[in-house]
Amino acid sequence: MQTGQEATTPAMTDERQVPIQAEALAAQERWKEAAMLLEEYQSTTALSLEILGKLADYRSHARDYDGAIAIYRDLCQQQPDEKNWFYRLGFQYQQKEQWTESIEAYSECLRIAPRSIGAALKLGDAYRKIQQNEKALNTYRQGIQSFQGYSLEYQHRMKPIYAKLCARTARILLEKPSAQPNIINEAIKFLQASVAACPDDADVWYRLGGALLDVNRLDRAFECLQKAQALSPKKEYISHKIAQVLLRQGKLEQAIDVYEKIPPHRKTPYILHGLGQCLMEKGEFLEAAKRFHQAIQKESGKFYHYWDFALALISLEAREQAIEALEKANELFREEHRKEYGKALKKLEEVRSTLPDGKKISFEESSTNIAEIRYGLVSTYKETRGFGFIEDKNGGDSTFFHITKIKMRTPPRVGQKVKYVREMGEKGFQAVNVWLLNQ
16 A cells, blocks of 8 residues: 555656647647656656657747757757758757858758758858858759759649749849849849749739839839739838839829828838838928938938938938938948948038038927837737737736847746837737846
8 A cells, every 4th residue: 555645647658648748739839838748758758759859849839949959959960861850950040040050950951852942942041141142042043953853743832932942042133233134134034933933922023023123124013013912902011112113103193192001000111211202202302301200210220211311401401410310321331331321421521511501400290100118017928929918007008019029039028027119000009129128
């Protein structure tokens, strides 16, 4: 007979049953609990390689990338010819922005499986992150060539990845300094191939339309962007490109109308900037300056906002404010490109020597819509899905936030103090920036 406290018998007694319970938790996106269940069982029983792979996957979904890396590295050592382990290891490093390690893992995956277009896409993206564009271009081309050798059935399954490979290749070609007509035409052919692969994807039409706009093929650009808008009518960045085509065509009223129809909560800095450009072309310099000023209030680190703001101020003969804006444009350009902004310096010299002292313009009205810094507490946070809500310290409606709006994407704790900026979205307040105040 047993004496004292009864010994508890685990409900799950072998590895055949534990994964079933863990998978049930994972199906509910309870990744951390699924991982903990396998880890608890691992403390007494050696897990198979297959189940270790599941444990790594659960850790990855729970954003425990270091834990996942440790397991995948072990699996790579135990099965050095299994491409999937290297692919997944590369993904973990990618999430941590450890690009050198990510490149090593994806390269090994491609060595094992040279025709894997998924690995080619990921490896090319990693090269792009460290600005090795020629290596990225060669890797994307390798993926495209591999796709051509697939069976028709497998090509059909892989079309979304192929479309991305084509789009990435085109982007690098179009970014080349002084791209020759043959390179531009090649890039556009890649974008057309991406459209042919995924004709119901608004973004492939958007990318093709944007490239055609860049090379001044305005009528065809407009057609492609209209197709993109028909597929996704609420995407403001598509409306922005359409307005830019109309601006280039000199159809200012139509361009302004497109911008004005974008809901206020979707008027991001680049939308405000584009609207300002249209107003400048129309000769409405004060209204243009207001839009550029609003863009600066929302996104103060971009030199081009200050550059166009300065041009509007020069047209308004606001000498001192124009000088200040030009100096700021040069400062930000220097930080980004590590050289002086020649246009801004030339314009500065011109303003100082030719523009008389003028009026100072108040932009208080244009600043009234800028969201203020607020303070509150994290009331809920769903770690597996990366979102939650903030309760403002002054009461009122709660504010939705996503982890991508937190610096370094550090997961918060429930009850943690935060400061944040919010805007009104379609479904209520949403945070556009969140800072964690205590750890």
